[in-house]
Every structure is written in structure tokens, then in C-alpha cells.
Amino acid sequence: MALDSALFYLELPHTIQMAYAIQPLIDAAKQYLVSRYKDLTKCMQQEEVMALPLSEIEAILASDDLHVESEDVVARELVIEALLFKEQPPASLEANHRRFVERAYKLRHVTVLQVQLPWQQHHYVVGFNLKREECANLFPSGQLYSHPFHLGVHAFFLKAECNMDQQSSFHCFGLFLGMPENAYSAESSLAVDYEFTARSRPPEPIANEFLSKYKGNCTFTEGTVVGHKNMFAMPWNSFIAQDSLLFKDDVLHLKVRLTIKT
Structure with a gap:
């Protein structure tokens, strides 16, 4: 298992006909991602983690094998940064920095x-x-x-x-x-x-x-x-x-x- 293949398996269409056949691949892909990123205190700031699709991040956060002091640690810093950005975006941030790009809300x-x-x-x-x-x-x-x-x-x-x-x-x-x-x-x-x-x-x-x-x-x-x-x-x-x-x-x-x- 590698990162590219894990992401590929998790993005496969989950149709009823394919569910039984691909479930072992999906489980293996989730296990690989959890093993790779289970110590979030070390990799939280890495661009590789920030670039993961939402479904993959959810799979990591849903694991009971994360190495953190408490659940409050998981993504807390990023949530605080996001809330502060929504309140008043810093003028110094680069507009193309994907981590801080604000969505076009209706x-x-x-x-x-x-x-x-x-x-x-x-x-x-x-x-x-x-x-x-x-x-x-x-x-x-x-x-x-x-x-x-x-x-x-x-x-x-x-x-x-x-x-x-x-x-x-x-x-x-x-x-x-x-x-x-x-x-x-x-x-x-x-x-x-x-x-x-x-x-x-x-x-x-x-x-x-x-x-x-x-x-x-x-x-x-x-x-x-x-x-x-x-x-x-x-x-x-x-x-x-x-x-x-x-x-x-x-x-x-x-x-x-x-x-x-x-």
C-alpha cells in the first residue's frame, strides 16, 4: 500500500454492486492512512496532510489509534485559525494559499x-x-x-x-x-x-x-x-x-x- 493507491481506493464509487468487492481495499486504505498519520502532533502542519481530501481526513480522525493527549488536541489549532480567518482575514496572507482561501458563500x-x-x-x-x-x-x-x-x-x-x-x-x-x-x-x-x-x-x-x-x-x-x-x-x-x-x-x-x- 502507498499513499497514491490508498487515496485511489477511498475515492472508488461505492455502488451496491461493488461494495462487497472493494470493502477490503477501503479498509486497508484507511488502516494505511491511520498508520501513516497517527501521530498528528508531528504532521499536522505538513502540506501533505492539509492536501488530503476531506473523506481521507475524516477516516484519520475517526480512528481510535491516534497518538494525542486528548481529543481536544485533534485539529484544534486549525479550527481556531479558521474561525479567526472568517472573523477578519489577515491582509498579509497570500490569496492563493489553499489553507486560508475563503469559500464564496451565498x-x-x-x-x-x-x-x-x-x-x-x-x-x-x-x-x-x-x-x-x-x-x-x-x-x-x-x-x-x-x-x-x-x-x-x-x-x-x-x-x-x-x-x-x-x-x-x-x-x-x-x-x-x-x-x-x-x-x-x-x-x-x-x-x-x-x-x-x-x-x-x-x-x-x-x-x-x-x-x-x-x-x-x-x-x-x-x-x-x-x-x-x-x-x-x-x-x-x-x-x-x-x-x-x-x-x-x-x-x-x-x-x-x-x-x-x-
Whole structure:
């Protein structure tokens, strides 16, 4: 058994007719991979391990013969690195490094932080970061939705889009907050104060801080959407330009502050 043959056997089609005939080969291939990589503390950083298909990595991690201090050790460092990358990709990473290439998600990742303050027990901050390339791809009429997130039992989403400002007749960047039409909640509506903020570089008055761009309040029910079609009060070309103050390391940093009114 060799690495190439082991990978070949594990990728064979698993049809009912072939299952009995190829099962011994599959078992032998898994045993070989486990024997080769059973000491993960020594080989975890090797490019050879990182290049293995997912099914082969699963076969290795499923083995009881791994030489690790505890199960917490298995892939922990890689998981932490992946989570940190999704939160804010380091600008210094090479774009073609396969270990850190981010997938083209249809729904964008958001972070939700509940702020516990004595006078505001239901205050949330939702982070919604977009790459310059993602923003550029919205032109002329594209939309990008966030993953649904919850405020208590109520589901919400954020939506970024490029749209036409009817008053000035130019394209611009819009940001919206909504409650899905099929959202399930124990209550029929939810009153929320919302504020859209964005991070900007100097020469804004407060360097690198999140500045308020739009705010209001609304009682949300299923299908309710609020927001601003021209959140930055500028045409699209100015918003997306290379010298735009809104992008830091080619990332647009947005935060939506939400307070549930009780």
C-alpha cells in the first residue's frame, strides 16, 4: 500500500454492486492512512496532510489509534485559525494559499454580540464585514444576504445591495435589516431601535472608529425590512474607489446596533 493507491481506493464509487468487492481495499486504505498519520502532533502542519481530501481526513480522525493527549488536541489549532480567518482575514496572507482561501458563500457570515449593561439588558451588536471584491460584484443591481441571526426567539437578516438612487439617478450602496417572512417566533412582533454604523479611515473626525450612518426604530413582523438605499450618501464609484475611506485592508466593516424595546 502507498499513499497514491490508498487515496485511489477511498475515492472508488461505492455502488451496491461493488461494495462487497472493494470493502477490503477501503479498509486497508484507511488502516494505511491511520498508520501513516497517527501521530498528528508531528504532521499536522505538513502540506501533505492539509492536501488530503476531506473523506481521507475524516477516516484519520475517526480512528481510535491516534497518538494525542486528548481529543481536544485533534485539529484544534486549525479550527481556531479558521474561525479567526472568517472573523477578519489577515491582509498579509497570500490569496492563493489553499489553507486560508475563503469559500464564496451565498450567505455572508455575521457575528452577534449581546451587550450586558445594567440599563440596557437587550442590546446587540451585529458585525457584517464585506470584502471590496464582494461589494464590487454587487454592481449594478446585486444583493448579498447575511446568515440569519437571532435576537432571542426572533430571526433577522442583513442585506447589502447596489441600487439606483431615484433622486440623484446614480448607483449607490444600501444596507437593510429585515425579519424573514417565514420566521418562527413565540411572539408576533418585536419593537427594535436600530443604528447602522461603518468604520472609516482618517481623515474622518474619529480615526478608525465606527461612525453612525443611519438609525431609526421599527416594530418588526414577518417580512418587515428597513434600511437606507444610499447609506453613505455618495455615488457607487466614490464608494468603491481604491482611495475610499470606507475600506480598511480592502474590507468594509459594518456594525448594526440593535436594542429591543420592552
